[in-house]
Amino acid sequence: MNxxxxxxxxxxxxxxxxxxxxxxxxxxxxxxxxxxxxxxxQTEHCPKFAQKFFxxxxxxxxxxxxxxxxxxxxxxxxxRAQGNIILFLDDDSLISPEFFRAHLTxxxxxxxxxxxxxxILENKPEFYTHGKAQExxxxxxxxxxxxxxxxxxxxxCWGANMSFRKKVLEKVGGFDENYSGNAMREESDISMRxxxxxxxxxxxxxxxxxxLAVKSGGCRTGRKLDWYFHFFHNxxxxxxxxxxxxxxxxxxxxxxxxxxxxxxxxxxxxxxxxILPFRAFKEAKKILKKEKGNLAPIKIGIDAREAFIxxxxxxxxxxxxxxxxxxxxxxxxxxxIYTRHFPQEKFPPNFKxxxxxxxxxxxxxxxxxxxxxxxxxxxxxxxxxxxPALVPxxxxxxxxxxxxxxxxxxxxxxxxxxxxxxxxxxxKKNKILITISESTKKDLMDHYFFLNKExxxxxxxxxxxxxxKATDSEIERILSRYQIKRPYVLALGTIEPxxxxxxxxxxxxxxxxxxxxxxxLVIIGKKGWYAExxxxxxxxxxxxTKIKFLGYAEKKDLVALYSGAKIFAFPSLWEGFGMPILEAxxxxxxxxxxxxxSMPEAAGKAGIYTNPLDLNDIKEKLEEILSNDxxxxxxxxxxxxxxxxxxxxxSAKKLIRIFxxxxxxx
Numbered sequence: 055m056n057x058x059x060x061x062x063x064x065x066x067x068x069x070x071x072x073x074x075x076x077x078x079x080x081x082x083x084x085x086x087x088x089x090x091x092x093x094x095x096q097t098e099h100c101p102k103f104a105q106k107f108f109x110x111x112x113x114x115x116x117x118x119x120x121x122x123x124x125x126x127x128x129x130x131x132x133x134r135a136q137g138n139i140i141l142f143l144d145d146d147s148l149i150s151p152e153f154f155r156a157h158l159t160x161x162x163x164x165x166x167x168x169x170x171x172x173x174i175l176e177n178k179p180e181f182y183t184h185g186k187a188q189e190x191x192x193x194x195x196x197x198x199x200x201x202x203x204x205x206x207x208x209x210x211c212w213g214a215n216m217s218f219r220k221k222v223l224e225k226v227g228g229f230d231e232n233y234s235g236n237a238m239r240e241e242s243d244i245s246m247r248x249x250x251x252x253x254x255x256x257x258x259x260x261x262x263x264x265x266l267a268v269k270s271g272g273c274r275t276g277r278k279l280d281w282y283f284h285f286f287h288n289x290x291x292x293x294x295x296x297x298x299x300x301x302x303x304x305x306x307x308x309x310x311x312x313x314x315x316x317x318x319x320x321x322x323x324x325x326x327x328x329i330l331p332f333r334a335f336k337e338a339k340k341i342l343k344k345e346k347g348n349l350a351p352i353k354i355g356i357d358a359r360e361a362f363i364x365x366x367x368x369x370x371x372x373x374x375x376x377x378x379x380x381x382x383x384x385x386x387x388x389x390x391i392y393t394r395h396f397p398q399e400k401f402p403p404n405f406k407x408x409x410x411x412x413x414x415x416x417x418x419x420x421x422x423x424x425x426x427x428x429x430x431x432x433x434x435x436x437x438x439x440x441x442p443a444l445v446p447x448x449x450x451x452x453x454x455x456x457x458x459x460x461x462x463x464x465x466x467x468x469x470x471x472x473x474x475x476x477x478x479x480x481x482k483k484n485k486i487l488i489t490i491s492e493s494t495k496k497d498l499m500d501h502y503f504f505l506n507k508e509x510x511x512x513x514x515x516x517x518x519x520x521x522x523k524a525t526d527s528e529i530e531r532i533l534s535r536y537q538i539k540r541p542y543v544l545a546l547g548t549i550e551p552x553x554x555x556x557x558x559x560x561x562x563x564x565x566x567x568x569x570x571x572x573x574x575l576v577i578i579g580k581k582g583w584y585a586e587x588x589x590x591x592x593x594x595x596x597x598x599t600k601i602k603f604l605g606y607a608e609k610k611d612l613v614a615l616y617s618g619a620k621i622f623a624f625p626s627l628w629e630g631f632g633m634p635i636l637e638a639x640x641x642x643x644x645x646x647x648x649x650x651x652s653m654p655e656a657a658g659k660a661g662i663y664t665n666p667l668d669l670n671d672i673k674e675k676l677e678e679i680l681s682n683d684x685x686x687x688x689x690x691x692x693x694x695x696x697x698x699x700x701x702x703x704x705s706a707k708k709l710i711r712i713f714x715x716x717x718x719x720x
Contacts, residue, residue, distance in 0.1 A: 060089060060137050060138055060139045060158065061087065061088050061089055061137050061139045061141055061154050061157075061158065061217075062088070062089050062090050062091075062092060062132070062135035062136060062137030062139070062140050062141070062220075063081060063088060063090070063091045063092065063141050063142075063143060064092045064094065064128060064131030064132055064135060064140055064141070064142050064143075065077065065078075065091070065092070065093050065094070065131075065142075065143050065144075065145050066094045066096065066124055066127035066128055066131065066142075066145070067093060067094070067095050067096070067097070067145040068095075068096040068097055068122060068145075069097050070145045070146060070268060071097070071100065071101055071103070071104040073145060073146045073266055073268050074093070074104070074145040074146075075103075075104065075107050076148070076266075077143065077144075077145055077146065077147055077148060077149075078091070078093075078107075078111070078114065080148045080149050081143075081149060082111065082113075084149070084151075084152075084153065084154060085113060087154045087155065088137075088154065089135075089136055089137035090113070090115055090135065090136060090137065091113065091114045091115065092114075092115045092117065092131045092134060092135060093108075093114055093115070093116050093117065094117050094119050094127040094128075094130050094131045095116065095117065095118050095119065096118075096119050096120070096121070096122045096123075096127055098120075100118070115134075117130065117131075117134070123231060123233075123234065124233075124240065125228075125229035125230060125231045125232075125233050125240045126229075126231050128142060128228075128229045129228045129229050129231065132218075132220065132223055132228065133228070135220065137220065138219065138220050138221070139157070139158060139161060139217055139218070139219060139220065140217060140218050140219075140220050140223060141154070141157060141216070141217035142213070142215075142216050142217070142218075143214065143215060143263070144213065144214040144215075144265065146265065146266040146267065146268040147173075147214050147215060147263040147264070147265055147266070148263060148264040148266065149262075149263050150260075150261070150262040150263065150264075152260070153171075153261055153262070153263070156171070156258050156260035156261035156262075157169045157171065157217045157258060157261045159258075160256045160258055161219065163254070165252075165253060165254050166219075166253065166254050166255075166256050167218065167219055167222040167248045167251070167253025167254065167255065168211055168216060168217065168218045168219070168222065168245065168248055168253065168255045168256075169216070169217045169255070169256050169257075169258050169261065170187070170188065170208065170210075170211040170212045170215060170216045170217075170255060170256075170257055170258070170261075171212070171215040171216070171257075171258055171259070171260075171261030171262060171263060172187075172200060172201065172202065172203070172215070172257075172258075172259040172260075172261065172262040172263070173200040173201065173212060173214055173215055173262070173263055173265045174201055174262065174263075174264055174265070175264070175265055175267060176264050176265070176266050176267070181201055182201055182202070182203045183199055183201045183202050183203070184202060184203065184204050185199055185202055185204060186199060186202070186204075186206055186208060186257075187199050187200055187202045187204075187206065187208050187212075187257035187259075188200070188208040188209055188210040188211070188212060188245075188255075188257065189208070189209050189210075190209040190210055190242065190245075190246070192297070192298075192301070193297065193298075193301040193304050193305070194292070194293045194296065194297035194301060194305060195304075195308060196210065196239075196242060198212070200212050202257065202259065203259045204257075204259065205256070205257060205258060205259055205260075206256075206257050207254050207255065207256060207257075208255050208256070208257040209245065209249070209255070210241065210242040210245040210246070210255065211241045211242075211244070211245045211255060212241065213240070213241035214263060214265055215261065215263045216241060218244075218248075219253075222248060222251070222253055223244075225251060225385075226244060226247040226248055226251055226386075227247070227348070227349050228244070229241075229243075229244055230243050230244070230345075230349045230350075232291060232341050232345060232349070233288050233291065233292075234284045234287060234288065235280065235281060235283070235284025235285075235287075235288070238284070238285060238288045238289070239288045239289060239291070239292040240288070242292060243292055243295065243296075243349075246295075246296050247349070247351070247386070249403055250351065250385060250386070250388070250402075250403055250404040251385040251386070251404075252385055252402050252403060278320050279316070279320060279321060279326070279327060279330060282312065282315075282316040282320065282330060282331070282334075283330055283333070283334045284334075285312065285334075286309065286312075286313075286316075286330070286331045286334035286335060286338075287334040287335075287337055287338045288338075289305075289309060290305075290334065290335045290338035290339070291338040291341060291342060293305050294338065294339065294342050294429070295342060295350050295351065296351070296388075298427055298428045298429060299426065299427060299428065299429035300427035300428070309331070313331045316330055316331060317330075317331070343717075346431060346714075346717040346718075347387075347713070347714035347717055347718070351386055351387045351388045351404070352387045352388070352431050352432060352713055352714065352717055353387070353388045353390070353428060353429055353430045353431045353432070354387055354388065354389050354390070354430065354431065354432045354433075354434060354713055355389075355390045355392055355408075355421075355425050355428075355430045355432065355433040355434065356373065356377055356389060356390070356391050356392065356433075356434045356436075357373070357392055357421075357433070357434065357435045357436060357437055357438055357441065358373055358374070358377055358391045358392060358393045358397075359392070359393055359394050359395075359417075359437065359438075360373060360374075360437050361373045361374035361377055361391075361393065361397070362374070362393055362395040362396070362397045362398070362399075363395055365580055365606045367548055367580075368454075368515075368630075368631075368633055369436060369437045369454060370437070371515075371518075371633060372436055372452075372454075372490070372515050372633075373436040373437060375515075375516065375518065375702045376436070376513075376702065376705060376706055376709060377389075377391065378399065378702075379702040379703055379705070379706035380706045380709065380710065381401050381402055381405055383703070383706060383707065383710075384404075384706075384710050385402060385404055386404070387404065387710075387713070388404050388406070389404060389405045389406065390406050390408050390424070390425075390428055390430060391405060391406065391407050391408060392408045392410060392421050392424070393407065393408070393409060393410070394409070394410065394411060394417070395409075396409055408421070408424055410424075418438075418440050418441055418444070421441060422441060422444065422445060425445070425448065430448065431448070431716075431717055432448060432449070432450060432713055432716055432717065433445065433448050433449045433450070434449075434450050434452075434709075434713075435449055435450065435451045435452065436451075436452040436488075437452075439451055439472070439473065439476040439477060439480055440472075440476065442476075442480050442484055443475075443476040443479045443480055443483075446479070446480065446483030446484045447483070447484075447485070449484060450484070450485075450486050450487070450488060450712065450713075450716060451480055451484060451487060451488070452487075452488045452489070452490065452513075453477070453487060453488070453489050453494060453498060453630075454489075454490055454494065454630035454631075455494050455497070455628060455629065455630035455651070455652075456494065456497045456498065456501055457552055457627075457628040457630075458470045458473050458474075459473075459474075459501060460627070460628055477502075478502070481498070481502045481504075481505050482504075484509070485509065485716060485719050486509055486510075486511060486712060486715070486716050486719070487509050487510050487511070488510075488511050488512070488513050488709075488712070489510060489511075489512055489513075489630075490512070490513065490514060490515055490630045490631045490652075491512065491514065491630060491631045491651075491652035491655050491656075492512065492652070492655060493630075493651045493652035493655060494630050494631075494651075494652060495507075495510050495512060497651075498510060511708075511712050513705050513708055513709050513712070514631065514700050514704075514705055515631050515633045515636075515700065515705070516633075516636065516700040516701050516702045516704075516705055517633060517636035517637050517640050517697065517700065518609065518637075518702075519640075520609055520610070520613060521609075521612070521613055521616065521636075521637045521640040521641055522613070522640055522641060523617050523641055523642045524613050524614040524616075524617035524618070524641070528613075528614050528617075529614045529617050529618040531614070532611050532614035532615060532618070533614070533615075533618055535611075536602075536604060536611075536615070538574070538576055538602065538615075538618075539574065540618060540620070541572065541573050541574075541619075541620040541680075542573060542574045542575065542576045542618070542619055542620065543562065543573055543574070543575045543576070543619065543620060543621055543622075543623050543676070543680070544576050544578070544615060544616060544619035544621070544622050544623065544638075544643070545558055545575065545576070545577045545578070545622070545623045545624065546577070546578045546579055546612075546622070546624070546634045547578075547579045547624070547626065547634065548579050548580055548581075548582040549577070549579050549580070549581050549582050549585040549588055549589070549603075550582030550583050550584060550585065551583070551584050551627070552626060552627050552628055553579070553582075553626050553627075554625050554626050554627045554648075554666050555577060555588045556587075556588055556591060557625065557666060557667070557669055557672060558575070558623055558625055558672065559575070559588070559591055559592060559595070559597070559601060560591075560669050561625075561669050561670075561672035561673040561676060562575045562600075562601070562673075562676065563595055563597060563600075564669070564673050565673060565676060565677060565680075566677060569676075569677055569680055569681065570600070573620070573680065574600055574601065574602060575600065575601045575602070575623075576601075576602050576604060576615070576619070577601065577602065577603050577604065578604045578605070578606070578607045578612070578615065579605070579606065580605060580606040581605075589603060612637070613641060616637060616638050616641035616643055617641045617642070617643065619638075619643050620643075620644075620680060620686075621643065621644045621645070621646055621676075621679050621680060621686070622634070622635075622638035622643045622644070622645050622646070623646045623647075623676065624638075624645060624646065624647040624648070624653070625646065625647060625648050625664055625666040625672055626647070626648055626650075626651075626653065626666065627648070627650070627666050627667075628650065628651050629648075629651050629652050629653055629656075630651075630652060631652050631655070631656055632647065632652060632653050632656040632657075633656075635647055635653065635656040635657050635661065636656060636696075636697055636700060639657070639660050639693035639696055639697050640693070640697050642690050642693060643690070644660075644661075644662070644679055644685075644686045644689040644690060645657050645660060645661040645662070645689070646661070646662045646663075646664060646675055646676065646679055647661050647662075647663060647664070648663065648664060648665070648666040649663035649664065649665065650666060657696065658692070658695075658696040658699070659692045659695075659696065660689055660690075660692040660693040660695075660696040661689070662675055662678070662679050662685075662689065663675075
């Protein structure tokens with residue numbers, strides 16, 4: 055293994071030149087194993103003996119940095135390093151033989167993002183322990199055991215002896231420079247972000263240092279009360295960044311002893327000492343708010359109740375695809391997935407599943423309590439208005455459509471009452487609203503005249519890439535299983551009045567004899583409200599042999615069912631968007647849809663449009679598209695450019711930007 059081109063050693067120092075030189079001499083004994091040594095000196099005046107040492111060793115890259123801050127110095131060093139492994143050492147550390155090789159051996163595993171080594175004190179060279187070297191509990195308590203002789207995966211690095219892949223440092227943004235003074239917890243902070251990004255940290259006992267633990271210089275300050283301010287600030291900042299608020303009392307109890315020492319032993323009861331811990335805590339909270347979305351993860355809750363059910367409708371597919379896509383691209387923020395059904399999918403470390411059972415109203419209140427306990431910054435609510443109405447300052451609701459307010463719509467009375475009561479409050483109180491189309495945004499502006507359009511963001515749905523033209527053999531296999539003969543017209547959606555199946559059925563029954571005799575109408579979708587009226591209509595018209603209801607169909611079957619159809623008919627009365635349109639276009643099937651609401655946004659030039667309330671117009675458009683091969687080919691030719699306008703990846707990235715914008719708003 056050629057390690058000489060891989061390792062850059064970075065050593066920050068401040069007022070410790072004698073011990074620094076001792077450390078460097080030990081490193082130089084193994085210099086053939088290194089790419090470079092970088093010293094970042096924060097001392098105002100480098101003493102002459104140190105200057106002479108550096109002049110005799112040009113292989114050491116010496117930099118002066120005016121700002122006295124350990125995270126700043128570490129960032130300064132690694133960003134100038136040329137190796138792909140960056141190893142950080144304290145300036146009062148003496149390395150063991152084969153030290154660098156011990157670190158590097160672990161990087162054969164590509165999932166390892168960092169390695170931390172064993173530390174012993176000069177006056178206790180034979181002391182050792184067993185067990186996990188660095189553990190961070192759920193409550194944010196750090197349990198160090200750096201003298202362990204057991205190799206293991208650990209929760210955090212140890213600042214005096216740690217290495218990282220440079221690409222990992224770049225990915226997580228380096229060290230957080232908001233840790234001040236003694237910089238305590240900044241190595242645990244970067245370790246947390248590294249693990250959230252999906253990397254492992256390995257404790258390697260063979261990579262051993264003797265820590266001289268010099269009691270002067272370094273990042274220490276002359277005033278002990280200043281040290282306590284930085285201590286309390288850094289501890290609170292670290293806790294609030296990563297850990298649930300329900301452990302805040304536990305945090306204060308753990309810090310009670312240093313708080314009392316600061317107030318009465320060191321501060322002697324002076325007013326400035328009495329308020330110092332709380333002033334530090336307040337400053338930490340203030341900085342955290344500014345850092346949200348940068349090096350401080352945003353804590354985001356998602357209402358995913360409909361995402362992991364087996365028979366998903368449009369809203370369920372919307373939240374499922376966004377959640378899945380975000381999990382693939384955002385490894386920085388913390389997500390809490392609130393659901394009734396445990397997902398089969400595996401999520402990365404920055405996603406926590408919150409499974410809540412029980413009645414509907416109970417579910418909402420349990421979710422609200424958990425949001426507060428976790429300290430969630432944002433609750434993304436794509437399927438319900440209840441929590442956004444109760445906790446408006448924390449929520450980003452999604453308004454899919456305003457169909458309940460349309461004259462030709464027949465919603466359930468409960469749905470209409472709820473949306474009427476809740477939406478008005480949401481429009482006034484929430485900072486950001488999301489719609490899924492320009493059409494719904496326009497409806498909101500028309501219905502709520504007081505609404506500021508700057509509050510409304512559009513996050514479009516897209517289509518699952520499983521949808522593409524199926525092979526002839528796959529089409530025939532699925533059609534045979536469902537007992538469907540070609541040619542057929544396909545329609546899809548929950549069987550409810552809004553989907554306008556009644557008018558589609560009536561229009562289909564009036565097709566010219568030649569077309570009617572040779573085609574069937576296949577309707578896919580689970581039963582919604584008033585479904586029996588639509589099913590009874592087919593029986594009353596004696597069309598059971600011409601119109602088939604398949605119920606809910608799995609995605610893998612839908613691909614073949616779309617692909618085998620002659621056209622896809624979607625004359626809905628009202629849609630927030632119309633994802634089935636994109637699915638049909640992806641399967642290269644011509645689309646007949648309504649010219650109302652958002653459907654022209656979804657179909658573009660790849661669709662033929664009809665008036666959904668005009669039976670004769672639906673009939674004529676069906677006949678036109680079914681009898682005209684050239685027209686169908688033209689529509690299919692336009693489908694590729696239309697579906698490329700929409701992707702879950704782009705929508706997920708936009709949603710993350712909205713989250714980042716939200717936490718910056720007052």
